Each structure stands twice: as C-alpha cells, then as structure tokens.
Amino acid sequence: MRFHVLTLFPEMIEQGLGQGILGKAAARQLFTLNVVNIRDYTQERHGKVDDYPYGGGAGMLMQAQPVYDAFEAVTAGRKVRTIYVTPQGEPFTQRKARELSEEEELLFLCGHYEGIDERVLEEIVTDSISIGDYVLTGGELPAMVMIDAIARLLPGVLGNDSSAEEESFHCDLLEYPQYSRPEIWHGQKVPEVLLSGDHRKTAAWRLEQSVSRTAERRPDLYEKYRRKQEMIKRLSSEKRNNI
Numbered sequence: 531m532r533f534h535v536l537t538l539f540p541e542m543i544e545q546g547l548g549q550g551i552l553g554k555a556a557a558r559q560l561f562t563l564n565v566v567n568i569r570d571y572t573q574e575r576h577g578k579v580d581d582y583p584y585g586g587g588a589g590m591l592m593q594a595q596p597v598y599d600a601f602e603a604v605t606a607g608r609k610v611r612t613i614y615v616t617p618q619g620e621p622f623t624q625r626k627a628r629e630l631s632e633e634e635e636l637l638f639l640c641g642h643y644e645g646i647d648e649r650v651l652e653e654i655v656t657d658s659i660s661i662g663d664y665v666l667t668g669g670e671l672p673a674m675v676m677i678d679a680i681a682r683l684l685p686g687v688l689g690n691d692s693s694a695e696e697e698s699f700h701c702d703l704l705e706y707p708q709y710s711r712p713e714i715w716h717g718q719k720v721p722e723v724l725l726s727g728d729h730r731k732t733a734a735w736r737l738e739q740s741v742s743r744t745a746e747r748r749p750d751l752y753e754k755y756r757r758k759q760e761m762i763k764r765l766s767s768e769k770r771n772n773i
C-alpha cells in the first residue's frame with residue numbers, strides 16, 4: 531500500500547504517523563507514506579495558497595491551482611483513489627477502512643481554512659469522508675485517523691492474533707472490562723471468574739459484560755444486537771419445527 535498525503539502541514543503527518551506500530555511498519559516497508567506540501571506548488575509569490583471566497587462568507591479558501599499541481603505531481607497521470615477528508619463527507623467506518631485497505635494506493639487531500647475550491651475537488655476527488663460530527667481546525671488529524679485504521683488492517687502490521695478482536699467488534703458489542711496484575715489494586719479485586727481458569731465461565735462472564743456495557747453506553751448497537759439475537763432464535767426454532 532502506498533499512502534500519499536497532500537497537506538499544508540507535512541511535519542504534522544510525518545510526526546503523527548512516524549511513531550509506534552505504524553512507524554515500525556513503515557520502516558519494515560509494509561506500506562509507504564509520501565507526504566507532499568501543497569505550498570510547494572503555488573505559483574503565487576510568498577507561498578500564498580488561499581484566497582477570499584467569491585460571494586463573500588467568513589474565512590479563506592484553498593485555491594485550485596496549487597492543489598491540482600501537487601495532485602498531478604503525485605499521480606503522474608495514474609488513476610489513484612483520492613479521498614478528500616471533509617466535514618461534508620460520508621461517515622468513516624470500519625467497513626470503509628476495510629474497503630480502502632484493499633487498494634494498492636490511496637491519496638488523502640487535507641483541506642485547511644474553510645475548504646477548497648470546488649472545481650479542483652470535482653476533478654480529482656473519488657471519495658469525500660468525514661470522521662465524525664464535530665468540527666476540527668483542519669484535515670490532518672482526520673487523515674491520520676483514517677490511515678491508522680487502514681494501515682492496521684494491512685498484512686503484517688499487527689500481530690496475527692488481532693483478527694479475532696476485529697470480528698468481535700463486528701458483532702456490534704463493546705469489549706468487556708480487562709484486568710491484569712496485581713490481583714488487588716487500591717483495594718479492588720479482579721473478578722473471581724477470571725482467576726478461576728474456567729474458560730467456559732470466563733467466556734460467559736465476558737459476553738454478559740459486553741452486552742450490559744453496550745446496553746448502557748451504546749443503545750443503538752444494543753438494539754441491533756438484540757434484533758439479531760431475536761432473528762437467530764426465530765430461525766433456529768423455525769428450523770426445529772420444520773424438521
């Protein structure tokens with residue numbers, strides 16, 4: 531996978547994605563990261579890349595020419611899936627991360643100020659994606675969030691035992707509480723069942739914890755889970771009756 535990021539703050543991306551698991555994975559060539567400074571492509575003097583929006587309105591807009599020239603420099607005529615990170619985009623989900631992780635190459639366009647001239651977006655953008663319904667100061671953090679979620683799905687980036695955890699999230703339940711040594715900390719004991727070594731009881735306790743935590747914190751996911759359970763029950767009883 532080759533990640534390209536077009537941004538006005540390249541060091542933010544390089545710092546943010548150069549540490550930890552992703553830094554190591556990039557060093558092992560499990561993916562490459564190419565960060566391009568849009569300001570390097572301006573034809574205006576003093577590195578100017580923004581201007582006032584036609585029709586008035588608060589703030590400034592990034593102009594089309596520098597963005598387009600940076601894009602052309604990276605893609606060199608290749609057709610590359612180009613993601614414009616924007617509050618006006620479709621919501622980013624684990625499903626979308628999985629879909630994007632199948633691509634060979636991804637180009638992320640980070641806006642700043644109040645956005646980018648629509649004409650260059652029309653020409654180069656394939657997907658407009660938001661990371662949530664809150665307003666940030668720029669697209670760099672959203673691009674890093676998405677690259678993190680996508681890169682961890684690439685072969686070799688995480689230890690191979692994590693895929694099971696992936697599935698658990700897919701069954702729409704929040705994860706159960708976890709404990710490690712010591713057995714008593716600040717007078718709080720680890721739940722007995724986890725010390726019992728009884729795997730069946732442990733699994734049952736963890737499922738119960740996941741369900742109650744989901745019901746409490748994510749009623750939307752809980753509702754989905756409940757309906758799925760009901761359908762499974764109905765189908766299995768229908769199957770029994772038909773036999």
Ligand SMILES: CCN(CC)Cc1ccc(CNC(=O)c2csc3nc[nH]c(=O)c23)cc1
Nearest residue numbers: 615616617660661664665666667668669672
């Ligand atoms: C004036 C209307 N604003 C849109 C809500 C303009 C605007 C605010 C903030 C930004 C910077 N944010 C992003 O570039 C961004 C990119 S993806 C994303 N997901 C959630 N929230 C976000 O702010 C973002 C861009 C335009």
